[in-house]
Amino acid sequence: MTVTRITERPSDTRSVPLLTDPDVGHYPEFADFLVATFDLMDKQLEAPGLLDVDGRVYELIFIGRSGRPFPAGVEIAALVPGLEPLDTSQTDQDLWAILEWLVAGVGKPWSVEELRTIGRIYRVIPTDS
Numbered sequence: 125m126t127v128t129r130i131t132e133r134p135s136d137t138r139s140v141p142l143l144t145d146p147d148v149g150h151y152p153e154f155a156d157f158l159v160a161t162f163d164l165m166d167k168q169l170e171a172p173g174l175l176d177v178d179g180r181v182y183e184l185i186f187i188g189r190s191g192r193p194f195p196a197g198v199e200i201a202a203l204v205p206g207l208e209p210l211d212t213s214q215t216d217q218d219l220w221a222i223l224e225w226l227v228a229g230v231g232k233p234w235s236v237e238e239l240r241t242i243g244r245i246y247r248v249i250p251t252d253s
Contacts, residue, residue: 125218127225129161130174134181137203140210142219146187146197157230158186158195168194174203175225177218217250 149155159165162173164186172183180202187197200222204210220243227234243249 125178125221126176127221128176130176130181133171133174133183134203134205136206137181138206139183139201140204141199141201142182142215144197144199148195148198149193153230153234154226155193155195157226158184158198161229162186164194172201175222177221180214180218182218182222213250220250 148158158173162184168186168188172185175182175184183201183203185199185201186195187199188194189196200219202210202215202218224236224239227239228236240249
């Protein structure tokens with residue numbers, strides 16, 4: 125799967141929340157990666173960040189909290205066309221691809237192979253990933 129940052133939000137979509145990390149700064153390198161990737165130092169009050177995963181679009185909603193570096197948290201939501209049902213199996217695979225993209229972007233000491241190992245141990249990797 126290919127994960128790509130995009131800037132155009134598709135029209136006629138609704139946002140379906142999938143995953144929230146309330147403390148993305150717990151490991152500062154993840155917050156730093158998101159800040160750099162989505163230009164958050166200069167655009168804290170702009171629209172959510174958008175990711176395309178093989179033609180399906182997800183938004184990253186960055187959360188601010190008083191007294192905490194921005195972003196303090198992040199919510200990932202699927203942008204679903206109209207009133208179409210959410211394909212939960214595909215969404216699970218896409219969410220895993222986003223997690224791998226995030227870990228690969230952060231880099232050492234984090235690695236996608238270690239993420240996959242942990243996923244296999246806890247049996248959380250989607251079957252087609």
